[in-house]
Amino acid sequence: MCRAFAADLDWDDVATHFGVSAIDNENVAADNTIHHSAAALPSPTFHATPKTDIAIVAGDPHGRRHLRAAYWSLIPRSAQTIDLRYPTYNARIETAASKPTYAPSSVSMRAAIPSSGYYEFKGEHPFYFHFPDDAPLFMAGLYSWWRANAHSPWRLTATILTRDAVGALASVHNRMPVLLPDDMLDTWFAPRTAGDDAGTHADAASLSATANDATASLLAAANDAGGKLSQRLAFHEVAPLRGDGPQLIEPVPNWHQGQNLFD
Structure with missing residues (x-):
């Protein structure tokens, strides 16, 4: 699972990396098009x-x-309230294509969550996972548009996809975020999965068998690629997560275990 991460990033650099168009528009267009606006983005954290x-x-x-x-918690279009009875900040990639909450987003509303590193917990003890050179990592995710009623504005919501932990990471926690390699981005951001004949806002029950098969295949490929990419991660124990700031990712001084997951 992933319930905390760091995003100490320059959003202009992230936009350039992904080929994002910097459109100065904080509002959602009538067709639910997403725009980049630095003013609308959260501060580094x-x-x-x-x-x-x-x-x-x-x-x-x-x-x-x-x-x-x-x-950060995907709210399905059919939900009556933003306060769901179950958590949706993470979704299992193994079952996302078949779960009613996530299936429509899996088909045509896939995302990447930029991060400088993420935390996992072993009991009450947090560990910080990151690339050894501190390069940004991009977690696979899904998004959905939601609004409380016809008179309310649309709200963009998202979840982070997770998979079984690999190698030494499994000694900290049994789940981890799915990381997206650069060579998979074109496929991941394709408007619809190959063979999809379902509408962008279709519900899970109306998704065709072909769309479901193609989506499941894409998620399986991302699952495999994410497992391999995670083998590059370094990790260390950190102090309890209180407040914000760079001190949160500093190693606990008396922790002496390995610096790399697969040394």
Whole structure:
């Protein structure tokens, strides 16, 4: 699982990396197109938590990539309230294509969540996972548009996909975020999965068998690629996560275990 991460990033650099168009528009267009606006994005943080705004990169129905703030907990279009009875800040990639909450987003509303590193917990003890060179990492996610009623504005919401932990990471926690390699981004952000004949806002029951099969295949490929990419991660124990700031990712001085997951 992933319930906290750091995003000490320059959003202009992230936009350039993903080929995002910097459109100065904080409002959602009539067709729910996502736009990048630096003013609308959250401030850099070392302690992003569920049910707050995070930055996501998402592909819109026209095949464009955009960077925008989103509420970190995916709210399905059919929900009557934003306060769901179950947590949706993470979704298992193994079952996302078949779960009613996530299936429509899996088909055509996939995202990446930029991060400088993330935390996992072993009991009450947090550990920080990051690339050894501190390069940004991009967690696979899904997004959805939600509003309380016809008179309310649309709200962008998102979840982070997780998979079984690999190698030494499994000694800290049994789940981990799915990381997206750069060579998979074009496929991941495609407006629709190959073979999809379902509408962008279709519900899970109306998704065709072909769309479900193609989506499941894509998620399986991302699952495998994410497991391999995670083998590059370094990790260390940190102090309890209180407040915000770079001190949160500093190693606990008396922790002497390995610096790399697969040494």
